[in-house]
Amino acid sequence: MPARDDDSKRFKSLPARGAIAIAVTVLTVALVIGAAVQAWRSEARRSEVEREALAALSALDSFLSVLKDAETGERGFLLTQDPRYLEPFLDSEPRAALELSRLRAFSGDSADPRAQVDALASLMSARLEDLKATIALERAGRHGEAIEVVRGGEGKRVMDEIRARAARIRADLLVRRDRDAAQAREATRRWLWITLGGGALLLALTALAGRQALRGVRTLARDDRERQHMVEFQQRLIGIIGHDIRNPLSAILATALFLRKHGGLDEAQSRAVDRIGRGGERIERIANMLLDYTHARLGHGIPVSPTVANVHEVGAAVLEEFRAVQPSRQVEAVFEGNGVGYWDPGRLAQVLSNLVGNALKYGSREAPVRVSVRDAEDAVRIEVHNRGAPIPGDVLPYIFEPFRRGVEAGARGTDKENLGLGLYIVREIVAAHGGTIRARSSEPEGTTFTVELPRNPPVPPAPEPLPREKAASSQRPGSLRRSARLVRLVELR
Amino acid sequence: MRDVLLIEGDSDLRAALRDLLELCGFQVHASLGAHEALALFDRLDRPPCVLLDFEVHGGAEILKALVSRSGPRAAPIIVFSAEPPPLDPRVIAVRKPFNPETLLEILTRSCQDA
Numbered sequence: 193m194p195a196r197d198d199d200s201k202r203f204k205s206l207p208a209r210g211a212i213a214i215a216v217t218v219l220t221v222a223l224v225i226g227a228a229v230q231a232w233r234s235e236a237r238r239s240e241v242e243r244e245a246l247a248a249l250s251a252l253d254s255f256l257s258v259l260k261d262a263e264t265g266e267r268g269f270l271l272t273q274d275p276r277y278l279e280p281f282l283d284s285e286p287r288a289a290l291e292l293s294r295l296r297a298f299s300g301d302s303a304d305p306r307a308q309v310d311a312l313a314s315l316m317s318a319r320l321e322d323l324k325a326t327i328a329l330e331r332a333g334r335h336g337e338a339i340e341v342v343r344g345g346e347g348k349r350v351m352d353e354i355r356a357r358a359a360r361i362r363a364d365l366l367v368r369r370d371r372d373a374a375q376a377r378e379a380t381r382r383w384l385w386i387t388l389g390g391g392a393l394l395l396a397l398t399a400l401a402g403r404q405a406l407r408g409v410r411t412l413a414r415d416d417r418e419r420q421h422m423v424e425f426q427q428r429l430i431g432i433i434g435h436d437i438r439n440p441l442s443a444i445l446a447t448a449l450f451l452r453k454h455g456g457l458d459e460a461q462s463r464a465v466d467r468i469g470r471g472g473e474r475i476e477r478i479a480n481m482l483l484d485y486t487h488a489r490l491g492h493g494i495p496v497s498p499t500v501a502n503v504h505e506v507g508a509a510v511l512e513e514f515r516a517v518q519p520s521r522q523v524e525a526v527f528e529g530n531g532v533g534y535w536d537p538g539r540l541a542q543v544l545s546n547l548v549g550n551a552l553k554y555g556s557r558e559a560p561v562r563v564s565v566r567d568a569e570d571a572v573r574i575e576v577h578n579r580g581a582p583i584p585g586d587v588l589p590y591i592f593e594p595f596r597r598g599v600e601a602g603a604r605g606t607d608k609e610n611l612g613l614g615l616y617i618v619r620e621i622v623a624a625h626g627g628t629i630r631a632r633s634s635e636p637e638g639t640t641f642t643v644e645l646p647r648n649p650p651v652p653p654a655p656e657p658l659p660r661e662k663a664a665s666s667q668r669p670g671s672l673r674r675s676a677r678l679v680r681l682v683e684l685r
Numbered sequence: 686m687r688d689v690l691l692i693e694g695d696s697d698l699r700a701a702l703r704d705l706l707e708l709c710g711f712q713v714h715a716s717l718g719a720h721e722a723l724a725l726f727d728r729l730d731r732p733p734c735v736l737l738d739f740e741v742h743g744g745a746e747i748l749k750a751l752v753s754r755s756g757p758r759a760a761p762i763i764v765f766s767a768e769p770p771p772l773d774p775r776v777i778a779v780r781k782p783f784n785p786e787t788l789l790e791i792l793t794r795s796c797q798d799a
């Protein structure tokens with residue numbers, strides 16, 4: 193069945209594939225988050241670069257303005273001797289120094305820009321010293337000397353150098369800004385691409401997972417349909433066994449009995465009619481067992497109709513039947529205490545006859561089979577014991593499972609009616625009454641099956657005649673015995 | 686000779702039971718369905734023993750009608766059913782397929798009782 197093999201392989205590889213898919217998904221999500229954070233940081237770095245460059249340029253411009261204002265003030269004072277023109281000059285030194293320090297802060301740590309700023313600082317000092325000297329001469333009333341200093345051109349030369357250096361620093365700043373910003377932009381783009389790629393991968397994984405889930409749902413639906421078909425098939429099977437076979441089988445059995453009772457048959461014809469009867473009875477037993485099995489298996493449990501019943505009476509009737517059929521075998525019975533409870537007497541008979549039947553079948557022929565029914569608080573305990581070869585240790589734990597025949601029966605191969613369902617059905621009947629069953633078996637102890645049946649609801653212990661009256665009052669006289677006997681006969685013959 | 690009202694849908698089984706029961710000395714009145722069965726029941730002088738296939742059409746209704754018609758001293762009603770029918774003291778359930786000897790035993794005894 194290649195299709196089945198494929199299926200099983202696919203299902204086996206599912207958990208491993210699932211684990212891999214989950215790992216890949218988690219890694220991809222981590223990658224996407226990491227890349228997005230990196231992109232955001234690169235973008236922040238780029239705007240930081242822009243902002244710093246702008247601040248540095250503005251510091252540079254302010255520095256030049258301070259110097260120009262100082263120079264303009266000096267010229268105004270020389271022309272008018274009005275000290276108010278000196279105001280821009282008076283605080284020019286700290287202001288220019290402040291702008292230079294701001295510029296230095298942005299100039300980074302490479303040697304060249306710092307050297308440029310230092311040079312700018314010393315040029316600024318020289319220029320301010322020059323202005324200060326000129327103003328001092330003017331204040332001393334030496335106007336002509338002061339004008340001479342200005343005409344000397346030293347001040348203009350220093351100022352020109354300051355401008356040239358400032359222009360170089362500006363160019364430097366712009367180059368650095370462009371370079372850093374471009375790097376940051378490049379990084380942002382790279383991380384964004386990685387984020388996008390991760391997102392696409394996630395999308396693909398989600399699509400795959402969705403497809404897988406859809407397939408899973410379809411498989412589940414298919415399994416569900418198959419299970420449904422199975423249940424329908426089983427129910428149909430029950431219908432066939434439980435309904436369609438019953439009528440013709442009953443007709444066969446009734447006809448065989450009719451022929452036997454009618455008489456007038458020769459010996460060979462009588463034997464033939466007996467064979468028909470026996471065959472029909474065997475089919476009947478198998479059909480009943482399969483019916484019980486399918487009922488229990490489909491989860492309905494074995495149907496029971498509890499009523500007030502006396503397990504002592506049921507047990508006595510079952511044993512009487514066995515003694516009649518197998519007079520050579522010894523069956524010892526002990527019935528003690530109160531046998532009354534709320535049970536299905538027919539099903540109780542089925543349990544007892546199965547256990548006693550097994551004990552007779554598998555037990556030693558020399559030793560008696562012992563049956564005891566005793567009180568056990570709110571329950572009765574039924575024990576069926578036989579001597580002989582014990583149940584093998586590897587069989588014992590599974591003895592109540594369906595279709596597990598006894599080893600001996602399998603070896604003998606003569607027990608055609610042993611479907612391996614008897615003990616399973618017994619267990620189900622006991623369970624339907626809320627009871628338990630267990631088996632123990634060993635060479636020295638022999639084999640014992642113990643059934644505990646709760647009285648359900650508990651009937652208070654009473655002197656022997658009272659329970660009988662109770663049973664009689666709830667049913668027609670003798671009907672309990674009759675129904676117990678009926679089922680005993682139906683199940684065992 | 687005791688009357689037996691047999692309500693059974695399967696014709697082979699009905700014929701087989703009729704042959705067997707008549708051979709054993711019963712007067713068998715066979716019927717296929719509800720109306721016929723109740724008419725037969727009413728026509729008889731004394732209430733017969735009843736064999737009812739619970740699964741014939743209207744089986745549950747026939748059972749109810751028969752239980753209400755037969756007095757407390759009447760013979761029990763034997764019902765063929767795979768599932769145990771609702772318990773009534775006058776109803777005896779027999780699961781199909783049944784052993785005809787068991788059936789004869791029950792029938793003989795309950796007819797004597799009645």
